[in-house]
Amino acid sequence: MTPESRLRADIVEVGRRMYARGYTASNDGNISVRLGADRLVMTPKSVCKGFMTPDMMCVTDLEGAKLQGDRNPSSEMLMHLEVYRQRPDVQAVVHAHPPIATGFAVAGIPLDRAVLAEVLTTLGSIPIAEYATPSTSELPEAVRKYIRAHDGMLLANHGALTVGGDLFAAYYKMETIEHFAHISLVARLLGRENLIAREEVLRLQELRGTYGIKAPAPICADPADGGSGQAAGEDSTTCQVVQAPRGDGQRLVPDVSNTSRPGGRGDAARGDQDSEIRLTYRQLSALIADAIRSLK
């Protein structure tokens, strides 16, 4: 088997897995892999990723000119080309619409909270690239802002994009994003997310070398220290924003967004007079009834 036929077979396999897991429906999604220094193998336009065969693939150059194949390359080719231009280290690009992660992309909620140690080690945070019309040059522009610092991102009201040092690495990052989104959704439905403290996040990122993970970017400085994640004068993010409060010696800290609930352990418990308190109608009625009783 030649290296090219191996890559074509791998794209077929990854397409089948994405479709089987519901990451794509109908003809959604696209996959590409570098074939040597100046060529790409890419899925064609308008085929279901669950039913591809190796002969369907297109070979293009890095400008997008078709060199080989009966079909036309993916409608999102421009986005793939932009990633390869910005990231010489990237060997493969995967785009899909995994439903839970895409739900976060539709809701405008980035997956940037320090919640799972494995995700912090492998991907860091997962931002949302601004909405762009699919298949137009808007999408590569939206992706450009984050691709230098991230191996995975959500695409607003669209789906998700992952990249890697080989095709399976890029695909597994798509699995990680969807799995992370699923766990985040469950934790939020349960009403609490305990976050990993900033000090522990930095320790996890230091472990990347041990696992051979070439992280694209470090965690941004704490906003409290003036960190912004944005390089001066550049429309490109150079570090990763991770919501990880300082732990003051504790490795897990309560989610700041949940601490104002009755029984929460955050600002309210610390006696911050300006913090918001949310009460159910029943709790509010009981408080008023208590107040009236004490007046009598």
Ligand SMILES: [Zn+2]
């Ligand atoms: Zn898409």
